Amino acid sequence: AQSVTQLDSQVPVFEEAPVELRCNYSSSVSVYLFWYVQYPNQGLQLLLKYLSGSTLVKSINGFEAEFNKSQTSFHLRKPSVHISDTAEYFCAVSRSGSARQLTFGSGTQLTVLP
Amino acid sequence: GAVVSQHPSRVICKSGTSVKIECRSLDFQATTMFWYRQFPKQSLMLMATSNEGSKATYEQGVEKDKFLINHASLTLSTLTVTSAHPEDSSFYICSARDPVRRGADNEQFFGPGTRLTVL
Numbered sequence: 001a002q003s004v005t006q007l008d009s010q011v012p013v014f015e016e017a018p019v020e021l022r023c024n025y026s027s028s029v030s031v032y033l034f035w036y037v038q039y040p041n042q043g044l045q046l047l048l049k050y051l052s053g054s055t056l057v058k059s060i061n062g063f064e065a066e067f068n069k070s071q072t073s074f075h076l077r078k079p080s081v082h083i084s085d086t087a088e089y090f091c092a093v094s095r096s097g098s099a100r101q102l103t104f105g106s107g108t109q110l111t112v113l114p
Numbered sequence: 115g116a117v118v119s120q121h122p123s124r125v126i127c128k129s130g131t132s133v134k135i136e137c138r139s140l141d142f143q144a145t146t147m148f149w150y151r152q153f154p155k156q157s158l159m160l161m162a163t164s165n166e167g168s169k170a171t172y173e174q175g176v177e178k179d180k181f182l183i184n185h186a187s188l189t190l191s192t193l194t195v196t197s198a199h200p201e202d203s204s205f206y207i208c209s210a211r212d213p214v215r216r217g218a219d220n221e222q223f224f225g226p227g228t229r230l231t232v233l
Contacts, residue, residue: 036224043120043207043224044158090157102148102209102222104157 002027002093006105013081014113021076021108023065023091030096033074035065038088038107047089050074051096061085086112117141118210120225127198128233135193135228137208143188144210148222149181152205164191198232205229 003026013019025031032051036044048059055067065076074091091105117140127133137147145166150158162183163171170183180202182194191210195202209222 034221041205041227041229043118043226044209045224046221049221101160101163104159106157107155109155 002029002031002095002103004091004093004103004105006091006108008108009106010109010111012111012113015083016080018079019077019081019085019110021089021091021110023074023076023105025072025074025091025093027072027093027095031093032096033065033067034092034094034102035063035074035076036090036092036104038090040087044090047076081110081112083112083114086110116212116223118144118208118223118225120206120208120228122228123226124229124231126231126233129199130197133195133198133230135195135206135208135230137191137193137210137225139189139210139212139223142210142212142214144191145188145213147185147191147208147210149183149191149193150207150209152207152227154205158207161193195230198230200232203230203232 005024007022034049035047037047038044048057050057050067058064063078065074067074089108092102094102119138121136147164149161151161152158160173161176164183164185166185166188172178180196185191205227207227209224
């Protein structure tokens with residue numbers, strides 16, 4: 001079984017400042033890793049994913065995450081946030097080779113302040 | 115591509131009534147769909163995995179007779195909350211896999227969710 005820990009439930013940050021949302025996972029097998037974003041009263045949107053290959057993955061809106069196998073982490077970063085980045089962010093893991101079952105972290109509410 | 119819709123987006127019902135929520139894959143065929151439940155300010159909890167043409171697989175602690183799942187076609191899965199009570203009030207989200215979509219067979223596409231309020 002897999003588990004995901006998001007240590008920070010809430011992260012307030014000022015506009016244009018950098019941000020890091022932390023995610024650690026536990027698994028006895030190889031995994032795929034995902035970050036999803038959820039805006040109020042909406043479903044989840046995939047932000048980025050790590051399947052294999054380069055450990056640094058990037059999204060089209062400036063977010064990036066690095067898979068660190070030794071530290072079992074997949075932290076999400078953005079060098080300069082915007083007001084529109086305010087949302088709930090979920091880290092998720094699935095067993096490598098299948099997305100049949102996603103295990104989600106508890107989520108991190110990112111609030112960007114003007 | 116890979117759009118999943120849910121209907122209704124919001125429903126309010128009286129205690130004791132049944133509510134049906136539809137999940138549709140609009141531009142692909144989904145042999146597997148998933149149903150999640152999300153309480154306020156909490157994460158998504160998988161309720162069940164819906165397989166086209168066969169019985170759904172429920173997670174531990176989820177009542178099969180209360181949350182009826184039907185996956186009658188490759189583009190539609192329904193979740194019926196039977197005899198709903200206030201504690202069933204929640205945000206219900208479905209997702210679907212597109213096994214033939216190149217590069218996305220490992221990905222779940224999520225619907226926009228359904229807000230259920232039971233009075």
